[in-house]
């Protein structure tokens with residue numbers, strides 16, 4: 203099939219590359235000339251495991267091309283994917299200006315029947331609006347507008363695209379449904395379903411999935427907060443509840459809150475949509491509030507441990523700056539908030555991340571940059587620090603030897619926002635170890651008292 207992908211951001215690039223890898227001819231369109239040049243030269247602008255290899259193959263074999271010219275790409279395409287940015291607007295609702303602008307241009311470019319697909323996460327009803335905008339300049343027989351939400355996780359996007367647990371297609375048109383099903387069949391050979399439904403339900407499915415996952419995480423974070431108060435261990439509770447197949451084992455890991463480009467934005471957007479339609483989505487109100495607090499809960503623990511909110515003269519190491527492992531994305535990353543709070547309290551910071559130092563530098567405030575040094579080796583972030591703070595569970599942080607901590611840090615004190623280490627091992631190694639929803643280890647009595 204011939205496919206045009208409009209927008210070469212994260213979703214567009216991954217989708218276009220993966221479609222090309224499964225034998226389709228894909229033209230990716232972007233208005234940013236510099237970006238198109240870069241892509242043509244074979245440079246992948248994002249870090250995503252496995253992407254570079256299939257990207258290069260697509261270019262080499264001529265199935266993946268890049269252009270700034272939408273006209274030619276759309277004219278030749280059987281399917282046009284809209285993968286445009288939908289950033290949060292001022293009122294909590296997604297800003298659809300990019301999608302609507304392109305939709306307004308599409309109609310006059312259509313020659314033969316074309317399926318137009320909304321892949322960006324868009325509010326319910328956007329498919330109708332796109333349909334109207336295209337119909338302003340085209341016969342309605344010439345096209346259908348389909349919703350096809352993406353469920354990609356950053357860091358696992360290529361695998362998620364190639365082996366989806368399900369594909370959701372929202373359309374009332376049988377013709378469009380058939381074309382979309384044919385396109386996706388190679389990706390679900392293992393028997394996972396392609397679920398065809400009405401367009402509005404499909405649009406809502408994306409928000410419902412993300413809001414439910416964000417709620418699941420937040421629920422466990424609250425259980426962790428209770429564990430800390432009653433002397434229980436959230437790891438045990440997680441195993442105890444996760445083995446109930448109705449609950450499931452995944453997405454039950456307590457930590458310092460969810461971040462990223464999707465959960466925070468989508469929870470806010472569905473909450474807003476509900477409100478616009480006269481429904482108060484109360485549970486999501488709480489989810490948002492709890493998550494805000496959870497992001498900086500580690501700072502509260504530090505204040506309790508030190509018995510003060512004045513961190514002047516203290517230097518803390520920070521391991522992990524991205525919002526989660528295997529990505530350089532720092533959007534809504536807890537590390538951003540934690541750094542801000544610690545600097546406000548007078549601390550100096552040494553930050554390390556395998557991929558996200560550059561993006562973190564760009565996103566953080568000047569006040570943080572003035573007090574933060576960045577290093578390119580995890581060990582260098584331990585030199586002479588008062589405590590280590592772990593914000594992201596990169597694999598390389600999972601197995602540092604206990605001696606490493608002892609040798610380099612001024613004091614072996616760790617505040618772990620991702621529960622990486624075994625409590626017994628930390629205890630035996632004499633490390634002060636404070637994590638999430640688990641008993642604090644080797645906390646000297648005096649300081650423990652001050653914490654009360």
Ligand code: UDX
Pocket residue numbers: 352353354355356357412415419452453454455456457458459460461462463464465525526
């Ligand atoms: C998410 C959805 O998973 C994906 O389907 C959707 O298309 C886009 O949003 P992503 O934002 O890439 O993907 O990250 P994900 O791996 O889902 O993690 C989201 C956040 O939840 C991260 O901050 C992560 O650290 C946190 N998380 C996840 C937890 O705190 N605990 C968990 O058990 C799982």
